[in-house]
Amino acid sequence: MAIELRVPTILRTYTGGAKAVNGDGTNLAEFIDNIDGTHPGLKERIVEGEPEELRRFVNVYVNDEDVRFTGGLKTEVKDGDVVVVLPAVAGG
Amino acid sequence: MIEKATVDAIVAHARRDHPDEACGVVAGAEGSDRATRFIPMLNAAMSPTFYEFDSGDLLRLYKELDERDEEPVVIYHSHTATEAYPSRTDINLAQEPGAHYVLVSTRDGADSPEYDGPVEFRSYRIVDGEVTEEEVRVVGSYAETEGEH
Numbered sequence: 001m002a003i004e005l006r007v008p009t010i011l012r013t014y015t016g017g018a019k020a021v022n023g024d025g026t027n028l029a030e031f032i033d034n035i036d037g038t039h040p041g042l043k044e045r046i047v048e049g050e051p052e053e054l055r056r057f058v059n060v061y062v063n064d065e066d067v068r069f070t071g072g073l074k075t076e077v078k079d080g081d082v083v084v085v086l087p088a089v090a091g092g
Numbered sequence: 093m094i095e096k097a098t099v100d101a102i103v104a105h106a107r108r109d110h111p112d113e114a115c116g117v118v119a120g121a122e123g124s125d126r127a128t129r130f131i132p133m134l135n136a137a138m139s140p141t142f143y144e145f146d147s148g149d150l151l152r153l154y155k156e157l158d159e160r161d162e163e164p165v166v167i168y169h170s171h172t173a174t175e176a177y178p179s180r181t182d183i184n185l186a187q188e189p190g191a192h193y194v195l196v197s198t199r200d201g202a203d204s205p206e207y208d209g210p211v212e213f214r215s216y217r218i219v220d221g222e223v224t225e226e227e228v229r230v231v232g233s234y235a236e237t238e239g240e241h
Binding site (some may be wrong): 008009010057059061064066068084086087088089090091092 | 115117133137141142143144145147148150151154163164167169178179180181182185186187188189190
């Protein structure tokens, strides 16, 4: 078992075109670090700043729950979970 | 190339939500470049100068598209006081390089159903901060253009 990341079209350049990749971790921050180890560059597109935070215009869901409401990068994850990343559709 | 009924639906949505910006997508089969399914979205920002899909709606939308092997062929929104050209914010936040970004403007009375002038309706590609306008060709139906390239 592993944790699955569903990759949006714009970030598939980091995954060789794959729509989904697997990783591990006990929370979202660890999981993203782990994925970045196998697919360098992905992390920077999802988090920013110091301390690290999710980018304002990237939405991340763990098992369909927007992580902004479940603890952000500290959201716990476990084997079998599905993490979806979707760029916001927004503008002015 | 876009169907007349879809153009009318987008303009009607923009008028309905004026003075706030309206937004939505027109989905189509993956790789077809045919915008066939009109999906108006809620502007969670409810603002005359900003639009954003609600995060829950966004997830549901992309799951549905995925299940139907569709993609957002067109992503549209309205400008309510300025021309139908991508703003700096639009350019910075555009994250679907494969989509046609359609803008309509409801400025200068174009929001009214009685307005009889042409409504600004323009389309762009926005890739890595580069905006490229493209010609909009309105057709009765995609079926009547079969065989064309």
